[in-house]
Amino acid sequence: MAQPGPKTRPSELSPTGRVILGMIAFGKSTGYDIKQLVDKSTRHFWAASYGQIYPELRRLEERGLVRGRSEPSGGRARTVYELTEAGESALHGWLESDEEPLYELRDEGMLKLFFSDVAEPERRVESILAMRAHKERKLAQLRAIEAYAKQGPPGPYLTLQLGIGLTECYIDWCETTARRLAAEAGRSRQC
Amino acid sequence: MAQPGPKTRPSELSPTGRVILGMIAFGKSTGYDIKQLVDKSTRHFWAASYGQIYPELRRLEERGLVRGRSEPSGGRARTVYELTEAGESALHGWLESDEEPLYELRDEGMLKLFFSDVAEPERRVESILAMRAHKERKLAQLRAIEAYAKQGPPGPYLTLQLGIGLTECYIDWCETTARRLAAEAGRSRQC
DNA sequence: CAGGTCATGTAAAGCGTTACATGATTTT
DNA sequence: AAAATCATGTAACGCTTTACATGACCTG
Numbered sequence: 001m002a003q004p005g006p007k008t009r010p011s012e013l014s015p016t017g018r019v020i021l022g023m024i025a026f027g028k029s030t031g032y033d034i035k036q037l038v039d040k041s042t043r044h045f046w047a048a049s050y051g052q053i054y055p056e057l058r059r060l061e062e063r064g065l066v067r068g069r070s071e072p073s074g075g076r077a078r079t080v081y082e083l084t085e086a087g088e089s090a091l092h093g094w095l096e097s098d099e100e101p102l103y104e105l106r107d108e109g110m111l112k113l114f115f116s117d118v119a120e121p122e123r124r125v126e127s128i129l130a131m132r133a134h135k136e137r138k139l140a141q142l143r144a145i146e147a148y149a150k151q152g153p154p155g156p157y158l159t160l161q162l163g164i165g166l167t168e169c170y171i172d173w174c175e176t177t178a179r180r181l182a183a184e185a186g187r188s189r190q191c
Numbered sequence: 192m193a194q195p196g197p198k199t200r201p202s203e204l205s206p207t208g209r210v211i212l213g214m215i216a217f218g219k220s221t222g223y224d225i226k227q228l229v230d231k232s233t234r235h236f237w238a239a240s241y242g243q244i245y246p247e248l249r250r251l252e253e254r255g256l257v258r259g260r261s262e263p264s265g266g267r268a269r270t271v272y273e274l275t276e277a278g279e280s281a282l283h284g285w286l287e288s289d290e291e292p293l294y295e296l297r298d299e300g301m302l303k304l305f306f307s308d309v310a311e312p313e314r315r316v317e318s319i320l321a322m323r324a325h326k327e328r329k330l331a332q333l334r335a336i337e338a339y340a341k342q343g344p345p346g347p348y349l350t351l352q353l354g355i356g357l358t359e360c361y362i363d364w365c366e367t368t369a370r371r372l373a374a375e376a377g378r379s380r381q382c
Numbered sequence: 383c384a385g386g387t388c389a390t391g392t393a394a395a396g397c398g399t400t401a402c403a404t405g406a407t408t409t410t
Numbered sequence: 411a412a413a414a415t416c417a418t419g420t421a422a423c424g425c426t427t428t429a430c431a432t433g434a435c436c437t438g
Contacts, residue, residue: 101299
């Protein structure tokens with residue numbers, strides 16, 4: 001019954017800690033900036049909210065991985081963070097570690113498809129068409145940032161390409177399968 | 192700053208509640224059975240742990256969506272659940288609702304690729320190869336249950352097919368991209 | 383000067399995993 | 411007789427979202 005080991009060991013980085021250290025290494029120095037870039041770029045495979053980012057920045061500071069100093073711009077409070085030596089080495093240590101990477105998916109569309117046998121078969125096709133519509137919206141969002149990402153470094157651009165490719169593949173599957181199911185239903189009605 | 196609406200409204204089903212009601216409709220009547228089937232079939236896109244399942248079963252009972260009665264088999268305690276009318280209609284209501292479906296992904300491999308620009312370019316290829324290896328293991332797990340799922344109802348089998356298709360697509364992308372990057376690196380070394 | 387964005391944060395609640403505990407039954 | 415599996419559950423902890431709150435600055 002034992003499930004795989006803990007997600008975070010005390011000496012290591014929490015999930016949000018990982019994206020924060022990386023974003024600081026990428027030159028994003030405030031919680032606000034980090035959140036902006038997360039939303040624009042990693043959101044589709046790694047989200048983070050303010051409620052996590054600000055407390056986590058302080059925990060990282062307590063652990064000596066980042067250093068923050070107050071740098072108000074005008075009368076507006078602002079805390080600017082940078083990596084310490086320890087922070088850089090924690091980041092590199094994480095990037096180079098080859099532990100089983102965390103992978104978690106929660107896809108409500110698939111869950112509805114899974115349970116589609118408790119309703120009539122027509123609902124199954126509807127379920128798949130709803131999944132396709134959702135993925136189509138997601139694809140449009142990813143496409144909207146493609147041109148912008150092309151100008152940046154290769155890492156972020158590659159993850160965007162992968163996200164687009166997977167979404168297209170998902171859409172193709174939905175189309176093919178919906179068509180096939182509809183054809184099968186038509187044939188069985190004829191007989 | 193406002194983020195998208197709440198994941199669960201009071202009158203609706205919690206994430207784990209959804210999979211539980213569905214599994215009971217599928218004929219799984221104990222917490223243990225539900226967990227077994229979740230691990231065998233929905234785990235790759237919708238997980239659930241005992242620590243969630245047992246308390247949630249009781250909450251569902253309090254809300255009148257399921258009815259449990261003690262049915263010891265031998266001297267071994269056992270609680271058998273079934274859907275109430277309200278539970279059936281909650282399940283159908285959820286299956287037929289067309290709210291934006293929950294979709295959450297956390298992919299550490301992609302996050303490492305995203306940040307691969309903070310290290311040397313060779314690490315990027317290694318990162319992608321690690322992703323491929325991980326997906327290869329996942330694909331083997333899915334393939335292992337394929338024959339078993341083929342005999343069951345179409346819903347579960349379709350989700351498995353989709354999972355396999357997406358994983359294959361992921362692996363293809365990794366292979367193609369790793370090859371391309373390696374070739375580019377070779378060419379730039381020559382010049 | 384109103385509305386939007388910049389910027390920071392907290393509190394409460396919900397969600398979820400992990401680790402632990404217990405004891406019966408079945409298999410080897 | 412030991413080991414694995416069946417079956418149930420709890421407690422502690424960690425993670426995350428949501429909602430709220432504050433106030434400065436900028437644009438039209």
